[in-house]
Amino acid sequence: MGVAAIDVVSLSKTFRDLSGTIHALGPVSFQVNAGTFTCLLGPTGCGKTTLLRIIAGLDSPDEGHIALSPGQGTRNPVVGYVFQQGALFPWMTVRANIEFPLRAAGVERDSRAEKVQRMLEMVELEGFASSYPHQLSGGMQQRTALARSLVREPDVLLLDEPFSSLDTRTSQLLQGKLRELWQDRKTTVLFVTHNIEEAVYLAGEVLVLGHRPGRITRTQSIRLTEPRDRLSADFTGYLFNLRQTFEELI
Amino acid sequence: MKRDRASGGWLSRLPGLILPLLLLLWWGFATGGRETLLPSPGEVFSVLIHPFTDLMATGSLSWNITVSFIRIMLGFSLAVLAGVPLGMLMGASRHVRSLLSIMVEMARPLSAIALLPLSIIIFKATTLSQFIGLGHLRYQRHMLNELQLGMIFILFWGGVFPIILGTMQGVRSVRRLHLEAAHVLGARRGFVFRHVMLPSALPDIFHGLRLGIGRCWMVIIAAEMLPGTNSGIGYLIRYSYQMSRYDIMLACLVVVAIVGAVLSKGLEALGERSLVLRSRER
Numbered sequence: 259m260g261v262a263a264i265d266v267v268s269l270s271k272t273f274r275d276l277s278g279t280i281h282a283l284g285p286v287s288f289q290v291n292a293g294t295f296t297c298l299l300g301p302t303g304c305g306k307t308t309l310l311r312i313i314a315g316l317d318s319p320d321e322g323h324i325a326l327s328p329g330q331g332t333r334n335p336v337v338g339y340v341f342q343q344g345a346l347f348p349w350m351t352v353r354a355n356i357e358f359p360l361r362a363a364g365v366e367r368d369s370r371a372e373k374v375q376r377m378l379e380m381v382e383l384e385g386f387a388s389s390y391p392h393q394l395s396g397g398m399q400q401r402t403a404l405a406r407s408l409v410r411e412p413d414v415l416l417l418d419e420p421f422s423s424l425d426t427r428t429s430q431l432l433q434g435k436l437r438e439l440w441q442d443r444k445t446t447v448l449f450v451t452h453n454i455e456e457a458v459y460l461a462g463e464v465l466v467l468g469h470r471p472g473r474i475t476r477t478q479s480i481r482l483t484e485p486r487d488r489l490s491a492d493f494t495g496y497l498f499n500l501r502q503t504f505e506e507l508i
Numbered sequence: 509m510k511r512d513r514a515s516g517g518w519l520s521r522l523p524g525l526i527l528p529l530l531l532l533l534w535w536g537f538a539t540g541g542r543e544t545l546l547p548s549p550g551e552v553f554s555v556l557i558h559p560f561t562d563l564m565a566t567g568s569l570s571w572n573i574t575v576s577f578i579r580i581m582l583g584f585s586l587a588v589l590a591g592v593p594l595g596m597l598m599g600a601s602r603h604v605r606s607l608l609s610i611m612v613e614m615a616r617p618l619s620a621i622a623l624l625p626l627s628i629i630i631f632k633a634t635t636l637s638q639f640i641g642l643g644h645l646r647y648q649r650h651m652l653n654e655l656q657l658g659m660i661f662i663l664f665w666g667g668v669f670p671i672i673l674g675t676m677q678g679v680r681s682v683r684r685l686h687l688e689a690a691h692v693l694g695a696r697r698g699f700v701f702r703h704v705m706l707p708s709a710l711p712d713i714f715h716g717l718r719l720g721i722g723r724c725w726m727v728i729i730a731a732e733m734l735p736g737t738n739s740g741i742g743y744l745i746r747y748s749y750q751m752s753r754y755d756i757m758l759a760c761l762v763v764v765a766i767v768g769a770v771l772s773k774g775l776e777a778l779g780e781r782s783l784v785l786r787s788r789e790r
Contacts, residue, residue, distance in 0.1 A: 410694065
């Protein structure tokens, strides 16, 4: 076993919406090892986004706690986060959006330009550096958002259904891209999705989050030959297996 | 980048001139060929086309406009310098808002005219030249002698509230998603303030600026009622009325209307880009 990059300890959260319905999460406990790709799979409304937001520090839990570590060393880990809807700043160009975290961190101009350029090449948006988000397709917007979250070279990357609003083809292309990136860098990734196929394609380990109160009901390691083939027997095997678990949940 | 609006250039603005032209026509008919109290368009026009002729020993039309313009710009600039940061603080912090909002709401309905006596008591007739220690200019016809602190105060008062409220509104309507994005991307409060809240609020800030500068042009008339004033377009309107020179008075009104519209349109054009970018988000 490696070092835990994300350590979630008996986390729980309760809140009610306007109609008075109570949504509850947890108590949930799990660990994500440094350098692994983990998918948090669960049906809509099971609290997986809430869980990810708490890990990112956007929400606070009622109970329990989170520890993030960079894998090695004791410095504070850099965290990247990708929202379901890009959350790009509409008044900034693609370049300025990607540059934003570097400027916020006080990185010098020359070094910023170089890093942004590398990111633009990586997500293949060099030709659109001066475009504004509204001029881009949904897939390009999510690529920009991905580049923006990766530009600081995060130790932990959190993604909240980043491809769910895209068409299947674009979504699969970006899944391939993300997996390539991960294989290059071995960043710790926690990816939230309700799409079983997406989880099987991307993850080394799938955590299935059950319904109300949300808690981990199953942990499934995915062992497939690389590059992963969606049509292979092993792939579909995992798919059907997880689908069964999923249906029992709902 | 594609031009999103304003396509067709100045030609598309032509319909806006129909109503002013009709008004002019009606005015011409109403005053033509007989003795009327109000002058005809032609008489007013002849004042307008001689902007450098001295009018009743108050200086020329262009001098008076320039004086008013500089007064307004001083008052308006101070209103921007105070109003935008204040509005941003009030928009961003509940504490600042609860500290200041009652004060602002109480101060806002006090019209500039209502403040005239107070302004006289506080600032007397001190001019900018006296204030910055150039009192010896007093006996020359110098721009600095025309800029009275009381006026600048009244203009500031007239302009600052729309700016505060517009900015506050803009900051409060910054999308939560953008704030959260900035947060997870590692931006600190000050950075978020400058690089997320400010640009995001820009369309509303510009809206406030437009209202503010419009208010300044209204208030200039009040500001130039201060004793000791003998220049400026507001002064000229009052003085030409007292002298029964209605041609000059109407010429002044036309000029105020045009300059005011140009400034407002200019600010609109400046803010247009930020508005388009914000409204295009998806």
